Amino acid sequence: NRALRRVDAATAALRDDIDRREAVEVQLRQRESELVGFAGIVAHDLRSPLARITGYADFLREEAAPRLEPLHRDFLERLYGGAQRMQSLIDDLLDYATADNQDLVTAQVDLNRMVAEVVRDRVSGHGAQQPRIVVWPLPTVDGDATLLRQVVDNLIGNALKYTPEGEDPSIEITSRREEAGGWRVEVADRGIGIPPDQLDTIFDAFIRAGGSEGYHGTGLGLAIVHRIIERHGGLVGVDSNPGGGSRFWFSLPAHARLVAGTGATERIV
Numbered sequence: 001n002r003a004l005r006r007v008d009a010a011t012a013a014l015r016d017d018i019d020r021r022e023a024v025e026v027q028l029r030q031r032e033s034e035l036v037g038f039a040g041i042v043a044h045d046l047r048s049p050l051a052r053i054t055g056y057a058d059f060l061r062e063e064a065a066p067r068l069e070p071l072h073r074d075f076l077e078r079l080y081g082g083a084q085r086m087q088s089l090i091d092d093l094l095d096y097a098t099a100d101n102q103d104l105v106t107a108q109v110d111l112n113r114m115v116a117e118v119v120r121d122r123v124s125g126h127g128a129q130q131p132r133i134v135v136w137p138l139p140t141v142d143g144d145a146t147l148l149r150q151v152v153d154n155l156i157g158n159a160l161k162y163t164p165e166g167e168d169p170s171i172e173i174t175s176r177r178e179e180a181g182g183w184r185v186e187v188a189d190r191g192i193g194i195p196p197d198q199l200d201t202i203f204d205a206f207i208r209a210g211g212s213e214g215y216h217g218t219g220l221g222l223a224i225v226h227r228i229i230e231r232h233g234g235l236v237g238v239d240s241n242p243g244g245g246s247r248f249w250f251s252l253p254a255h256a257r258l259v260a261g262t263g264a265t266e267r268i269v
């Protein structure tokens with residue numbers, strides 16, 4: 001009997017410990033949300049003064065640059081470049097805040113259509129070398145269309161960005177049913193890849209992997225992807241080899257159905 005009581009006491013202590021940890025986690029999550037919300041407000045307020053800087057700098061580049069000394073023209077380009085980088089940071093911070101705290105507006109989302117649109121936009125903005133993007137049939141899922149579009153756009157954008165210029169940009173997007181009934185969507189590229197010891201932190205905010213120094217970025221894109229998928233009840237992950245490309249994936253829980261065909265057997269883009 002005493003043994004049983006001891007087990008009971010140990011179980012109760014363990015339960016208390018778990019409750020305490022959960023409470024701390026909830027608090028941390030709340031704190032993080034507050035910080036992200038605050039960053040969103042600051043980013044929003046920085047938008048108009050920054051638009052003014054970019055606007056005037058751009059005007060000077062167009063109108064006054066021919067009359068400027070080379071050194072001053074160089075300063076102007078740096079000013080404009082810096083303002084543009086700040087602009088992407090502000091945009092990403094706003095997207096992160098939205099991904100974190102805006103209510104989800106759920107509807108049926110046809111990922112085939114969504115991916116086709118994102119690919120079209122991305123390819124038209126791409127340089128001379130047309131990327132080869134292969135898309136296999138994707139499911140229709142329940143989710144927030146605006147946010148899921150951002151997931152798809154960030155993953156495809158990264159796949160294109162981290163494929164060095166001059167190399168064959170080749171991307172493949174596939175989906176498959178998971179054992180638990182949900183869907184997994186994968187975006188695979190043949191780009192620079194990610195060092196194995198950095199795979200664990202790559203979805204954290206502001207973290208950039210070794211090898212990405214030459215590419216513009218804020219380190220927020222994957223954190224946005226992570227948060228959006230987390231809010232849909234799904235998971236994210238990546239398999240990658242430096243030099244051998246990356247395969248990013250996200251999963252969405254069940255109540256999704258495949259519209260085109262019954263499996264990844266038919267190429268649609």
Ligand code: ADP
Nearest residue numbers: 158159162193208209212217218219220221222
């Ligand atoms: P950003 O691209 O703005 O730096 P992200 O959060 O989208 O930020 O990505 C974080 C980091 O993950 C990148 O800096 C890069 O090191 C790495 N990464 C993301 N996508 C890829 C990819 N497709 N191939 C190689 N590295 C990638």
